Amino acid sequence: MGNLRTGHLVEGALWLTLCLFLYGYSFEFERDIEIYKFGATAWPRTIILLMAIAAVGQLIHHWKYGDGTASNMISAAMDDGAEEAAHEAHHESLGWYMATFALLAIPFIYMRVPDWIAGWISAEGTTLHILRLGFAAILIGVFLTQMRRNMVGAILALPLFFAALLEDMGFYALAPFFIIGVMYLFGETRPKPMIAIMALIYGLLMTLFVKVLFVGLPVGNIHPFYDIGSWVVTVLQ
Amino acid sequence: MDAFDNFLTGTVTLFSDPLGILIFFGGVIGGMLFGAIPGVSMLTLAAILLPFTAHLSAEHGIMLFSVIYCTGVYGGAITAILFNIPGAPENAPTAFDGYPMTLNGQAGKAVGAAVMCSAIGGTVSCIIMMLATAAIADWAISAFGPPEIFALVFFGLAVAASVGAKTFWKGWLSILIGLMVAVVGLDPVGGIERYDFEMPYLLAGIHFIPTILGFFAVSEIFVQAEKKVVGSYVAPKMGVEFPTLKELLAHKIAVIRSIVIGFFCGILPGIGATLAAFMGYNEAVRWSKTPEEFGKGKLEGVISSETANNAATGAAMIPLLALGLPGGALTAMMVGVFQMHDMEPGPLVFINSADLVWVVFAAMFFANISIIFIGFLETKTIINLLRIPFQFLAPMILLLATVGAYAVRGLTIDVVVMFLAGVIGFFLRRSGYSVAGIVLGLILGKIGEQTFAQAMQMLHFEWSGFFDRPIALGLLIVGFITLGGSIYGAFFKTKPPPAPDTAA
Numbered sequence: 023m024g025n026l027r028t029g030h031l032v033e034g035a036l037w038l039t040l041c042l043f044l045y046g047y048s049f050e051f052e053r054d055i056e057i058y059k060f061g062a063t064a065w066p067r068t069i070i071l072l073m074a075i076a077a078v079g080q081l082i083h084h085w086k087y088g089d090g091t092a093s094n095m096i097s098a099a100m101d102d103g104a105e106e107a108a109h110e111a112h113h114e115s116l117g118w119y120m121a122t123f124a125l126l127a128i129p130f131i132y133m134r135v136p137d138w139i140a141g142w143i144s145a146e147g148t149t150l151h152i153l154r155l156g157f158a159a160i161l162i163g164v165f166l167t168q169m170r171r172n173m174v175g176a177i178l179a180l181p182l183f184f185a186a187l188l189e190d191m192g193f194y195a196l197a198p199f200f201i202i203g204v205m206y207l208f209g210e211t212r213p214k215p216m217i218a219i220m221a222l223i224y225g226l227l228m229t230l231f232v233k234v235l236f237v238g239l240p241v242g243n244i245h246p247f248y249d250i251g252s253w254v255v256t257v258l259q
Numbered sequence: 260m261d262a263f264d265n266f267l268t269g270t271v272t273l274f275s276d277p278l279g280i281l282i283f284f285g286g287v288i289g290g291m292l293f294g295a296i297p298g299v300s301m302l303t304l305a306a307i308l309l310p311f312t313a314h315l316s317a318e319h320g321i322m323l324f325s326v327i328y329c330t331g332v333y334g335g336a337i338t339a340i341l342f343n344i345p346g347a348p349e350n351a352p353t354a355f356d357g358y359p360m361t362l363n364g365q366a367g368k369a370v371g372a373a374v375m376c377s378a379i380g381g382t383v384s385c386i387i388m389m390l391a392t393a394a395i396a397d398w399a400i401s402a403f404g405p406p407e408i409f410a411l412v413f414f415g416l417a418v419a420a421s422v423g424a425k426t427f428w429k430g431w432l433s434i435l436i437g438l439m440v441a442v443v444g445l446d447p448v449g450g451i452e453r454y455d456f457e458m459p460y461l462l463a464g465i466h467f468i469p470t471i472l473g474f475f476a477v478s479e480i481f482v483q484a485e486k487k488v489v490g491s492y493v494a495p496k497m498g499v500e501f502p503t504l505k506e507l508l509a510h511k512i513a514v515i516r517s518i519v520i521g522f523f524c525g526i527l528p529g530i531g532a533t534l535a536a537f538m539g540y541n542e543a544v545r546w547s548k549t550p551e552e553f554g555k556g557k558l559e560g561v562i563s564s565e566t567a568n569n570a571a572t573g574a575a576m577i578p579l580l581a582l583g584l585p586g587g588a589l590t591a592m593m594v595g596v597f598q599m600h601d602m603e604p605g606p607l608v609f610i611n612s613a614d615l616v617w618v619v620f621a622a623m624f625f626a627n628i629s630i631i632f633i634g635f636l637e638t639k640t641i642i643n644l645l646r647i648p649f650q651f652l653a654p655m656i657l658l659l660a661t662v663g664a665y666a667v668r669g670l671t672i673d674v675v676v677m678f679l680a681g682v683i684g685f686f687l688r689r690s691g692y693s694v695a696g697i698v699l700g701l702i703l704g705k706i707g708e709q710t711f712a713q714a715m716q717m718l719h720f721e722w723s724g725f726f727d728r729p730i731a732l733g734l735l736i737v738g739f740i741t742l743g744g745s746i747y748g749a750f751f752k753t754k755p756p757p758a759p760d761t762a763a
Contacts, residue, residue, distance in 0.1 A: 037432065044439065051446075051452060051454075053451055055448050055449035058712055058716065059720055060715065060720075061449075062446040062449055062451040062453055065442065065712075069439050072431070076432045077428075080426065080429065080432065083428055089425075126682065133675075173484075174484060177481060177484040178681075181657055181678040185674040188665075204657060205654060207484070208650035210651075223651075223658065231662055235308075237666050238669065239662065239665060240665065240671055
């Protein structure tokens with residue numbers, strides 16, 4: 023096993039699995055191009071081959087040197103402290119990864135599952151909106167209960183959840199909650215500064231982008247969020 | 260003397276028009292601010308402003324974008340130095356030494372060096388651009404076809420693989436991820452859908468602006484979050500100590516070398532400031548007597564990177580105006596400004612709109628000069644951003660990034676892509692991969708594949724055709740030597756791992 027650790031093997035396996043998946047999927051678009059004999063697959067397959075070679079090279083490197091570094095590398099990545107922070111926080115266990123990916127799944131559940139259910143029960147219009155709101159409420163509840171157990175996982179998942187909700191609930195209605203959520207996850211618990219900073223950030227952004235630059239941000243498409251967004255835009259413009 | 264007369268005419272035209280002056284200073288300050296505010300960049304500002312240039316004259320629209328380009332490239336250095344968040348990929352190498360300097364309490368000196376060297380690099384590049392546009396454009400047209408551009412892309416990626424990641428293999432894997440992301444969408448020859456997973460959004464490919472925002476700005480917030488949660492987050496020390504003239508003169512060779520590198524990288528269509536900065540930095544390491552000090556807060560690292568990327572800005576205008584070929588994201592947006600005014604950039608612009616060309620040249624010259632004055636003043640304001648507690652700065656950065664990602668195409672899925680890129684970037688960074696490498700691969704991937712396909716068609720699919728093209732052959736050979744050196748280093752120059760952690 024040399025200097026290989028389980029993490030190195032998992033990393034190598036992930037790369038090789040990705041290569042296999044990408045190679046397999048490349049047959050979906052394997053078609054001839056009359057004027058180009060290499061076709062549409064030669065370039066991506068070359069990249070996949072190089073990726074597989076690099077993944078094996080990385081495994082050999084880990085086997086020989088563990089986490090050692092070549093002296094001719096200019097390794098900014100080492101200096102940003104990301105690896106050290108992960109190590110110090112003991113965020114390298116399988117349990118932590120599982121908990122984090124469970125939190126990260128929440129936004130994707132919201133983006134996919136309500137549509138699947140709506141398809142099965144042929145829901146549309148107001149029914150679909152109620153279904154989506156119900157799902158959002160449940161998932162927010164799940165998120166709130168899980169976030170205290172894994173603050174870093176929650177910080178990773180919150181922006182994605184915010185992005186997933188943007189289409190339905192709009193930027194204008196969601197942004198204040200998002201600002202407070204991020205501040206809380208970063209350790210701010212005093213209500214007055216949180217509300218003051220939230221109002222300041224929200225006011226600055228609205229003034230700059232909506233009033234001065236006339237940037238159209240998503241207003242949402244579910245009542246009452248759509249009405250709130252439209253009202254903010256009307257007031258500012 | 261023609262060039263000087265034209266420059267004077269352009270200057271008079273620029274400063275005799277009140278609206279022109281307003282747009283000029285708006286562009287200078289806006290470029291610096293958007294370059295400097297963490298989470299947004301000059302590209303964000305340009306993307307937001309692009310639709311509004313339809314209400315301006317073509318002259319004002321192009322001038323605004325060219326000024327934003329000059330000052331935004333500098334502005335991105337401020338965040339690279341202070342927050343380890345490069346405003347754009349071309350500022351990524353600046354962070355390698357700039358951020359460690361901030362952590363060592365030398366933020367002021369690093370920013371000061373960036374101000375001076377950005378102005379020097381940009382101004383010299385601008386002067387050369389004005390004096391030699393026609394001759395250089397002629398040379399580039401005749402000497403650089405698709406085989407040469409492909410060879411240069413290959414060389415650039417080979418260089419970039421040894422920068423930023425923990426090992427050579429991780430450097431290459433980072434670049435290859437970027438190249439793979441660039442494959443998504445329609446293939447450049449036959450228009451065949453690749454890796455679209457039957458999602459209409461992916462047919463147009465993954466847009467680089469949300470990806471850049473995600474990998475740089477968002478992943479940085481996540482990394483800082485983990486540090487804060489475990490209590491290892493340390494607010495950067497502050498200090499305003501600009502480098503002395505003596506210190507700058509001590510690095511004059513690095514400045515001259517980076518100007519030459521930056522200018523030649525900038526002039527080549529599709530390459531631009533990003534590769535210039537990486538090459539400027541890499542050459543500084545290669546020529547240095549103390550290469551081991553790079554990456555730990557060496558002033559020369561900041562000087563080399565910032566001189567090179569700003570030297571590329573003036574040069575990048577040559578292929579855009581002479582050939583209609585954008586050298587990067589911002590110059591690509593300039594093509595959009597031309598098109599909104601029913602114009603096509605290319606040789607005819609010099610004949611039909613000579614006034615426009617010289618107003619733009621004059622504006623770029625004065626924008627670079629103004630970096631020294633406005634840059635020094637604005638930097639002191641920006642440094643005060645460090646006093647803001649990170650829990651208040653983080654939501655601001657995330658929301659600015661959200662607006663930036665959404666403003667590009669008005670799609671919420673771009674916001675999802677940005678945050679997803681942030682999560683992926685977070686996991687890759689904590690495993691020693693290079694997000695700068697990914698973004699470089701993404702940007703150069705499309706150009707690389709397109710020029711490779713054109714080159715092979717041009718050479719009738721005969722690989723030996725490269726032997727008849729000395730520039731392409733030379734670049735390929737140097738690229739392979741660089742790769743070989745990196746592989747040799749990976750196997751034979753690797754340090755033994757530190758003493759095992761018995762607690763683990």
